[in-house]
Amino acid sequence: MSCQKKLQYLIHDNFIAYHHAHIDHFNVTGPHFNDYHSLLQEVYESLYSWFDKLSEQLRTMGEFVDGTIDLDKQCLIEPHDNGRTTSIILNRSSYNLEVLIKCGNALYKEAGKEGHGALETIVGDYLVDLNKLKWKVDSCLTNP
Numbered sequence: 001m002s003c004q005k006k007l008q009y010l011i012h013d014n015f016i017a018y019h020h021a022h023i024d025h026f027n028v029t030g031p032h033f034n035d036y037h038s039l040l041q042e043v044y045e046s047l048y049s050w051f052d053k054l055s056e057q058l059r060t061m062g063e064f065v066d067g068t069i070d071l072d073k074q075c076l077i078e079p080h081d082n083g084r085t086t087s088i089i090l091n092r093s094s095y096n097l098e099v100l101i102k103c104g105n106a107l108y109k110e111a112g113k114e115g116h117g118a119l120e121t122i123v124g125d126y127l128v129d130l131n132k133l134k135w136k137v138d139s140c141l142t143n144p
């Protein structure tokens with residue numbers, strides 16, 4: 001699969017993970033509501049900003065962003081299951097970030113091998129953000 005195709009799939013998985021974090025930001029409850037509400041806002045704002053940056057990178061590589069992908073069937077991130085306990089929400093966030101990190105690492109390596117320097121750089125920056133977010137989310141889990 002080409003780097004462009006992998007980037008296309010990463011853009012869609014990133015968007016699904018963004019959507020989950022934004023939904024969970026609204027729905028989280030409990031005595032630590034403000035902490036988790038803010039943390040999930042940080043996650044969704046970061047993923048949303050990467051939707052734009054990754055998509056513009058794809059355009060600079062000569063490809064259009066595909067709006068026809070079936071998000072349920074062609075994304076690695078699982079559909080949202082409406083689970084709303086704090087534990088489910090934080091574990092979902094951690095898992096989604098893990099999936100994005102795995103896909104981002106694969107794309108980073110391939111971009112380096114194929115000499116796509118700009119893509120390698122932007123995905124490297126993306127991975128820095130993802131790893132920091134995952135560290136923050138995992139630090140809130142009792143059993144990460």
Ligand SMILES: [Fe+2]
Nearest residue numbers: 025026037041
């Ligand atoms: Fe909000």
